[in-house]
Amino acid sequence: MRTVPDSETPAADGKRGPARERPTMKEVAALAGVSLKTVSRVVNEVPTVDPALVTKVRAAMDRLGFRPNLAASNLRRGDGRTHTVGLLVEDVGNPFSAAVHRAVEDFAAQREVLVLSSSLDEDPERERRMVRALVDRRVDGLIIVPASSDHRYLVAEQEAGTAVVFVDRLPTPLVGDAVVTDNREASAQGVRHLISAGHRRIAYLGDTESLPTARDRYAGYRDAIREAAARGCVADPGLVVQGLRTVEAADAAVSELLSGPDAPTALFTSQNLVTIGAVQALHRTGSQHRVAVVGFDDIPMAQVLDPGVTVLAQQASEIGRLAAQLLFARMAGDTAPARAHVVPSRLIQRGSGEIPAA
Amino acid sequence: MRTVPDSETPAADGKRGPARERPTMKEVAALAGVSLKTVSRVVNEVPTVDPALVTKVRAAMDRLGFRPNLAASNLRRGDGRTHTVGLLVEDVGNPFSAAVHRAVEDFAAQREVLVLSSSLDEDPERERRMVRALVDRRVDGLIIVPASSDHRYLVAEQEAGTAVVFVDRLPTPLVGDAVVTDNREASAQGVRHLISAGHRRIAYLGDTESLPTARDRYAGYRDAIREAAARGCVADPGLVVQGLRTVEAADAAVSELLSGPDAPTALFTSQNLVTIGAVQALHRTGSQHRVAVVGFDDIPMAQVLDPGVTVLAQQASEIGRLAAQLLFARMAGDTAPARAHVVPSRLIQRGSGEIPAA
DNA sequence: GATCCGCCGGACAACGTTGTCTGTGGCCGA
DNA sequence: TCGGCCACAGACAACGTTGTCCGGCGGATC
Known part of the structure; x- marks a missing residue:
């Protein structure tokens, strides 16, 4: 379809594939003339690396457009943290969900954690499917506005190390922290x-x-x-x-x-x-x-x-913020018994509620 | 380290750690009495596996609560697809962004792809940071409502195989497909x-x-x-x-x-x-x-x-849907030249615009 | 009853990365 | 000047998974 550009740089990869692959540490190491491990040390900012080498490695990384593969890193690392949490709401498009979403995102972003979100549309089957999809991606934690009415299936996930916090509705039975409106x-x-x-x-x-x-x-x-x-x-x-x-x-x-x-x-x-x-x-x-x-x-x-x-x-923002706070506490190892947290609503008087009876 | 549980279930692990680790295929294989590779075949639904073994493996998976590690799978697999796309909008909490988000999610969900979203708040620096965070997680594609005014830094990512589609604003220079309002x-x-x-x-x-x-x-x-x-x-x-x-x-x-x-x-x-x-x-x-x-x-x-x-x-939903459609086409290998797509707005007459001049 | 074919299970390596261990070189102090 | 120690680089293995290859076993055919 698209002929090989016979001009400058990436001419050598005469493959018709849409793109060359991402550079790895190995390639960076080769270009910089150092060992793979040294590149790893530079990436992880180990302080004991020769500054001259650091500069060389950094230059090689920039030239190749290298970015570390977080998945491979997580795999190797002991803790296995993906720095990603899941958020299952009723519909990311509705104002309540969107406000909760934003609050969770803000809390997470401060901690370099990203949010994988999905809408459930009140479908219990979809809730289970999406939980599976998120667990398969090894999210560190999960915030759920429940659509189903039996959450025992989540106990296994919690035991496997995935923190879970419920929002807006209590799980049945109470298998995790929950944040609800009064x-x-x-x-x-x-x-x-x-x-x-x-x-x-x-x-x-x-x-x-x-x-x-x-x-x-x-x-x-x-x-x-x-x-x-x-x-x-x-x-x-x-x-x-x-x-x-x-x-x-x-x-x-x-x-x-x-x-x-x-x-x-x-x-x-x-x-x-x-x-x-x-x-x-x-x-x-x-x-x-x-x-x-x-x-x-x-x-x-x-x-x-x-x-x-x-x-x-x-207070959707406050609900989201509190849910995120509880989730991150669990992720950090908090093992206190699960409990429900109630966020009060605020009465906003604007006129229609103050009309006196005839 | 951890001795074989001599009883049935996991009662023996009287450790105080917050959670035992997630079971791997190896453990499933051990419990089912088959080889690791056979478990892999069952997971991937290779048709040539003895049905009796499939049953045994499935039972072992259920008992342990096994879920495959998608990251490891992607790492090993040739294509390296994470089945995840990134979405960078102005603010997931505002109605326009939320509607785009929902449309993208719907399109992606049908293809078993999840959406990692983040708000940029019109901050160009944040745009670059979030792109990096998403690239590090190896998203298959990226939909961006630009906050910055120079998108050449994305060319490297596109060449590295990450599809990019812009929404609401044209990238400068035009380095990828864009979906904009008229x-x-x-x-x-x-x-x-x-x-x-x-x-x-x-x-x-x-x-x-x-x-x-x-x-x-x-x-x-x-x-x-x-x-x-x-x-x-x-x-x-x-x-x-x-x-x-x-x-x-x-x-x-x-x-x-x-x-x-x-x-x-x-x-x-x-x-x-x-x-x-x-x-x-x-x-x-x-x-x-x-x-x-x-x-x-x-x-x-x-x-x-x-x-x-x-x-x-x-038409925020239509914009989101079209953006997702273009993105998935790129991800599937479409190499047509990048172009801007214009989604018309609709005039909705409700009264205030039809008041005649005095 | 023997041979061949095909089908299925298992060993091995590799994906990209990092922890551990070893090895080497330089520097400082005696 | 020499010994010792420390600082740093590199080889190796492993994380959880899958593609490749091979070997073994069963069935079918002559």
Whole structure:
């Protein structure tokens, strides 16, 4: 296809292969006129090498474009550290995952460690496949937002020396450190916020009940409602809609709730897509200044909307940072018993949650 | 050193070490009572192995939790493929990067390839450092959203067999395939859209002029204004504000423009943060239904706002997918001359860009 | 029953690198 | 001047895996 350039330098390799191979220490040694081992010493910055030789070797390395093969190095070295960790999230494209990703990356990068990431799309089978792929590459550690519901298969990996930390959901059984949001308590806090603004008919709009986090958030809602029963808060099943997974579904659910006879005066939404759908429905029906909303999860543009959207913001960066910190501690040999770490969410008041009851 | 466990499982290893080491093929072979090579054949699914032995070997692998060491395998194998590619973006946490990331990951995952990603934060030095880190890990290919302005240092890597594809910005000089947005043409299209709604005084709110993409977008703005000069479009320098990098700066700039004497009747914003700031300023001053806006880059919640925000949406997923496709073609040996591929942006009309001139 | 062929398992070397050990040269002190 | 010691280079093996080669065994055919 591409004829051999008969001009200058790499003319001799008349092979049609797309590229010559990477130079090895052997070639560097030959060019520099030293032994292979000396090159190794230069690469590893052993201080006892003759400075003149160091210069010669460095020059040879630059000329050949030599870069050490980390894999071969790890293989030979005792510790077998690849300086790479794995990160399995729901979807690297979604804001929560991306924020966690960034925080993990920052923590790792400071330690010269790179991150191999992958999306699971809530597929348990994919979780196992990706764990295998990462283990095959001998990552030093693994941060997982679980998609599966049985993590015993990871015990073997941990025993084999791969540290594992879970994020956002607890592993079952608890086979490793976990970093989670205070779903139940934060939800209760959000609902109490609405109650303190005078609301008594507060709707709950939630995700699929099969998700543990969704269950916890619903539990928090009920906690707060129950606490305020004496003050007239009603636990009306007609105010609870679950199984919402899209903006459209949430929009429709809110529209229906508001047009009904005993409409709620406030909404608590359990998740960002649901919040967006609810806000959209309120704006479309012109009731955004009349019906209060508090959402779980921050949403983009929340402060630009009118009114601003009051939310319980998960601290995704802090969650990622803490997960990385725990992971690196394990990798460094920490053998303390595994435990769950709870990162509190923050209530951000922007207006929609402070609308008083009529 | 470590005596043969005289009982069954690994109960004998009463060592306090954090973990025993990973089993190797040798240990699997010993447990299964076959040769090391036979285990290798089973792992590689060579068809000529006695089924009875396959079963025995598989059982031994499961019992020990054996997983092949891909690094060692690559080392020995001729091709030296790590089945890993590198992705360097501006920030894995921002929506554009995250969408590109996801698209690349999807393309790679179908081919059993994992993605090592890292954020560059527009730091040229960091770009070089991360490229080195990825090369040291012998990634098969590299997708880069450039932060530096001289990419000749990558030629050596390409010659050494690492495929490279650039995204969002052209490398200088053009040392590899690139996938870019049609910044200039799309901007012109957006401004023409405003002109066709009757606007003649159209402001340009842009990012730092040092960014090539920002320059192209500004050029597109000027193209469209110049075309319409006969129709009375003014190229007023007072309508151009550049160097905006944050929501706050854009908000302030818009507020000032609108309060001036010859205020624009429409805004063209060159980037999502700027668009958000502009929208925020319009809403705060109550002019969102009077002043038209077209923004480059989609913004979240654009359809929830009133009016919806008209934008030129970059097709980040398509850009990522195409970049991955080109990369894998190069990795498979494609030696066609490098060229730039332009992915068109889409004009999404949501209301703010269709407000007629007063 | 003998020969040949084919099929499958095992020994060996090598991928690129580094730890260990040995060997050599130079320098300093007595 | 000589001995000893230290500083540094080089040979060798090994990390975990796989390609190559060879040898042995079983079955089939005459």
